[in-house]
Amino acid sequence: MEYVNLLTGFRVDGRRPNEMRQLKGEVGVVARADGSALFEMGNTRVIAAVYGPREVQNKGQQVNSKEALVRCEYRMADFSTGDRRRKPKGDRRSTEISLVIRQTMEASILTHLMPRSQIDIFVQVLQADAGTRAACINAATLALADAGIPMRDIVTSCSAGYLCSTPLLDLNYIEDSAGGPDVTVGILAKMDKVTLLQMDAKLPMDTFETVMELAIEGCKAIANYIREVLLENTKRLECQRG
Numbered sequence: 541m542e543y544v545n546l547l548t549g550f551r552v553d554g555r556r557p558n559e560m561r562q563l564k565g566e567v568g569v570v571a572r573a574d575g576s577a578l579f580e581m582g583n584t585r586v587i588a589a590v591y592g593p594r595e596v597q598n599k600g601q602q603v604n605s606k607e608a609l610v611r612c613e614y615r616m617a618d619f620s621t622g623d624r625r626r627k628p629k630g631d632r633r634s635t636e637i638s639l640v641i642r643q644t645m646e647a648s649i650l651t652h653l654m655p656r657s658q659i660d661i662f663v664q665v666l667q668a669d670a671g672t673r674a675a676c677i678n679a680a681t682l683a684l685a686d687a688g689i690p691m692r693d694i695v696t697s698c699s700a701g702y703l704c705s706t707p708l709l710d711l712n713y714i715e716d717s718a719g720g721p722d723v724t725v726g727i728l729a730k731m732d733k734v735t736l737l738q739m740d741a742k743l744p745m746d747t748f749e750t751v752m753e754l755a756i757e758g759c760k761a762i763a764n765y766i767r768e769v770l771l772e773n774t775k776r777l778e779c780q781r782g
């Protein structure tokens with residue numbers, strides 16, 4: 541299959557190689573949660589809900605009482621994938637992604653400001669079209685901000701891959717399942733630090749650098765978008781307060 545049209549340079553869904561899918565973010569979508577958000581990257585749609593900081597429920601899990609305990613649960617809704625591949629139930633992949641998201645968010649949360657407390661982040665995939673872990677990280681950032689959790693910086697994530705000798709930003713499912721190498725990168729946007737890097741195949745060093753650079757550019761664009769969403773939300777809340 542031709543993933544990048546040789547004549548036009550367009551991808552299967554009509555995007556240019558360095559073009560991200562359409563982004564959509566919305567906060568305050570789960571009434572009972574302390575903070576919540578919906579985040580879409582094209583057809584990948586996820587929801588995040590944050591509870592806390594609240595009292596630690598299972599004291600045995602608390603390693604350091606001087607810092608907040610951050611927990612994360614990633615799940616794919618049964619209806620999120622159609623009949624693709626495996627059943628999206630509690631599997632090793634979900635456990636790994638939960639851990640990766642928790643570690644990525646922990647890099648930004650000022651846990652030392654919330655001793656003896658717990659923050660729970662639930663992320664659920666409503667519609668999967670690849671890049672769900674990246675979308676969940678972006679949703680979690682919005683939900684944490686919505687919950688008023690103090691953070692060092694905005695954390696964002698994006699994937700990039702390499703197909704038909706072309707670096708491609710933000711792969712969709714067709715591109716992701718083509719078997720080429722891809723990376724998922726997470727950054728602390730303002731501090732310009734990488735907090736997550738996952739790669740699922742080997743890449744020559746120079747190609748890796750180009751693909752990585754592209755993913756970082758994607759993360760930065762998402763950070764700009766997330767700032768806009770948060771700003772709009774603050775304005776809306778100020779209007780409501782009069």
Ligand code: UDP
Nearest residue numbers: 621624625626628668669670671672673713
């Ligand atoms: N996928 C699926 N069923 C599964 C796992 C994955 O249909 O049980 C699809 C889904 O579209 C997902 C994509 O495969 O987004 C890529 O999965 P991967 O494990 O690479 O993680 P992601 O790209 O979602 O972070």
